Amino acid sequence: MDKQTIRVMWFVPPLLAMVAAQDRRSLVTQSIRNRSSDEQFNALVAGEVDAVVTSMDNGIGWNRRVGPQDFRVVAQVERTTPLILVARAGRSNMSALRGADILVDAPDNGFVTALRAMLDDAGIGRDEYRLVPAGGVQERLEALLARQGVATLLGPPFDAMAVKAGFVRNASVQEHYPDFPGQGIVMRTGSRARSLVGAWLEDLERARQLVQERPALARQAVVSAGLPVAAADGMIALNPQSLRPTSEGVALLIAHRRALGLAGADSDYPAIVDDSLVHEHIGEKA
Missing domain, CATH: 3.40.190.10 (Periplasmic binding protein-like II)
Structure with missing residues (x-):
């Protein structure tokens, strides 16, 4: 059968x-x-x-x-889904993301909600950064490596690939929200x-x-x-x-x-x- x-x-x-x-x-x-x-x-x-x-x-x-x-x-x-906010060198803390283009899958749903909550908790106003749709996790990594945008959320093994390429770990969703x-x-x-x-x-x-x-x-x-x-x-x-x-x-x-x-x-x-x-x-x- x-x-x-x-x-x-x-x-x-x-x-x-x-x-x-x-x-x-x-x-x-x-x-x-x-x-x-x-x-x-x-x-x-x-x-x-x-x-x-x-x-x-x-x-x-x-x-x-x-x-x-x-x-x-x-x-x-x-x-949980491990999510690391990865950014260009020199932007290792969330305050350094003011004015940044942040690559996301979609601006209104998905993991971006946790990202927006972290930025909000850090006191970064919603008019102080831009969310730029760039596709799924692999597509966002490729865009980041192509120097599009300043930061994005990545999970393993893509976060490690970004760090190996010279980007830095900025923040962790799990550290902010253990119940994620x-x-x-x-x-x-x-x-x-x-x-x-x-x-x-x-x-x-x-x-x-x-x-x-x-x-x-x-x-x-x-x-x-x-x-x-x-x-x-x-x-x-x-x-x-x-x-x-x-x-x-x-x-x-x-x-x-x-x-x-x-x-x-x-x-x-x-x-x-x-x-x-x-x-x-x-x-x-x-």
Whole structure:
């Protein structure tokens, strides 16, 4: 019997997906690398993919756009997403970003919300810097190396690549906000692929347990995918305790939007997260 295929779009392959792909019982994953969160939004609206792996804040922002407004986070695939604000040499503190062009994926949703909150906390006015859309993490690194912009948020291994090229670490999202959540799986509630996504969550849960119990096998899966051992170990360290999105992380995303006066500040956990697939397919209770 042929395996079912799930269509998923992401910036970089998440650890659990790489580990799950080694399991013969797993679904076939048709993965599509995207260059921006707008590509993810458009693909979900058009029904070209079944789910995306992305910043959970995107689900909040997308539900405020013209369109279906039925996006929900159905799982969380990492404990947190490590994000480093990388800048040109000589700009090693946030006050040095006044007047700077800062490269982002999108100006109103995603990881940019945490970035804006950090700048706000540092007392940098919203008219004292410019957010310049430059695409996903790889695209932002390429733009930074091409001397476009002054700073951007990067995750591993892209932050290390920027530092090796002469840029400096300016700030860490995790140091500012320890409860910052990892990437989530976002889908539309009206999607016909609900059962398919649920079956994929079963695959990811088996992978999560394997990472926890047999990290050496998880490391091998990552290295086999072409990533260095250091990247594998970093991913393994961020293995979540559960696929259920954390209430603390979601609350932080809402708090950031409230502090910044962004749409979605009146959201609550059920408006952002549909954890019923985790309950139905994995058996976890809230």
